Amino acid sequence: MEIDHGWLDAAEPQPSPNCDTRPSAEISLIVVHGISLPAGHFGSAYVPDLFLNRLDVCAHPDFADLVGVCVSSHLLIRRDGQLIQFVPFHERAWHAGESSFRGRPGCNDFSVGIELEGTDHSGYDLKQYQQLAAVCRLLLATWQIPADHIVGHSDIAPGRKTDPGPQFDWAEFRTMLAADPSAFDSVR
Template sequence: MIKHGWLELATKIPSPHFNERPDPDDISLLVIHNISLPPEQFGNDFVEDFFCGKLNCSLDPYFESIRDLRVSSHLFIKRCGALIQFVAFDKRAWHAGVSEYNGHENCNDFSIGIELEGTDHLAYTSAQYTTLQLVTQQLIAEYPQLTPQRIVGHCDIAPGRKTDPGISFDWHYYLDGIES
């Protein structure tokens, strides 16, 4: 269930990296991403710290390259299937960057971003797919402009710049699971 833009089944960790949507009623695209910090390392809290502007950049040399980024996502699904929400759905999270979908630029304005803990080349876990499918069903029920046809990867809205969720993401399995 979603109350006041927050998914009740998610752990809530509010991020300061958001702003108002131009039209809060236009939530019409779901964007699937992947992230791991440091790259290809899992099971830590670095993504949460990064999305909240609290990443200790002295802990890994890679963190220096992302020090000045202000990024967030609405949701993050860890490899164990745990779900964290950083930004209310009626607010604009900063996940898509320079992007375009069907002639409309700045997909952050009208999309919900879901980050999966992972990489382009490593299979996602069954727990992640289960959580993602459940969340997607709830989002589609709450926001009628979201449909299975309006679910994309970051690579689809920022081609040439982004590749996630990558070749390891099983679109057929995911989409079959939200329609059952």
């Protein structure tokens, strides 16, 4: 897996208009999210459609809240581990909203946002943990990001956001992050 001009070669590119220029070149935080549309339904085009401003908000009653919402993430990791990239890493994606990391506001400015297809309570697939660990390992090495600068959306927007949720196993993820990639299959 490599990064070429901000794009991950292992990801399917679906460029989103919901991005702009970072205020500086700094990338020092990774924010893990969980998302599904409608909640608990996986595998459809609705999440990519949301990030591409082409979601049919009439397709489901839950989508009414999403009228006019302009959001994105850098990456989406599907349940089967498939990677889709919407924004190149050097650009600012719009995933964190009002947020702060250790007292510093505006996390979109200096973070990479990674969405896992899921819900707060349904758990995540092993393939998603594997992909997330592989991607994070590459991002940490590329931008010299400390490993403890990987957080959940709920950590930087407490009281407002709950994703990736209590079912996301941080201990398991951090074990996989530290492990040799060839050892992934024996982690569980």
